Amino acid sequence: LGLDRLDLVYLRVGGMTGPGGESIAERFEVLAGLREEGLIRHLGVSNVDAGQFAEARSIAPVAAVQNQHADDMAMLAECEEAGIAYVPYFPLGGGGxxxxxxxxxxxxxxxxxxxxxxxxxxxxxxxxSLLAIPxxxxxxxxxxxxxxxxxxxxxxxxxxxxx
Known part of the structure; x- marks a missing residue:
């Protein structure tokens, strides 16, 4: 890419069936370290549940959540309150x-x-807070x-x- 720093890097959790509920601390701490070194500007999480989102936020600031459904009202409300972008993938129904x-x-x-x-x-x-990425x-x-x-x-x- 020829960049000194990536603007946004997501930690993707789980597969196409959704988050598995496992701890993401170890993986997110690695990204947080790269952020502290100046190699990453912002961190995001993708395909996470509420517990994983809270876990990530306890480690480092989260700039964006990228989950499959635009209708996850609880997650969207939490993002709105915290000034975090909510970026649903398949926003036009491509995910079913x-x-x-x-x-x-x-x-x-x-x-x-x-x-x-x-x-x-x-x-x-x-x-x-909702950003569409069709x-x-x-x-x-x-x-x-x-x-x-x-x-x-x-x-x-x-x-x-x-x-």
Whole structure:
């Protein structure tokens, strides 16, 4: 990479089935040491449960949590309170979360946007701590995703989307 320091490094825990509940102290302490040496600017944790998140925070500051579900309200609330970014992976359902096409379609039609853009805009409107990182395979798709940041959802739109 040619960098003297990495801006953000995540400790990923567990597999695709979720965190296993094991202690992460030893591994996170190693990353914390690299942070203290100046090789890493910020630390994050990925695929963790509440206990592992608390354990990491007791060792070093945590800048971001990257878990699969955008609907983990307890974790999101804790991140909001602490000023920590919450970054759900598969934010558009790629991990198996079903999308409600009817509700998304209703709002998308009103805004002249795609359902994907509306879903991204709703994630961004949901919490100031929530960051969406949708995948893309083309510049056109990237531009479509970026345009979602300019959508303004009304309170009525959000009520429709949240059902």
């Amino acid at each position: 979360n079903p999308l409600d096409a009817e509700r998304l379609g209703k709002v998308a039609a009103r805004l002249g946007a795609t359902t994907t853009q509306v879903q991204l805009a709703s994630l961004l409107a949901f919490s100031p 995948g893309t395979g083309s510049l056109d798709h990237l531009e479509e995703n970026m345009a979602a940041g300019g959508l303004v959802l009304t309170a009525e739109d959000l009520a429709v989307l949240r059902g």
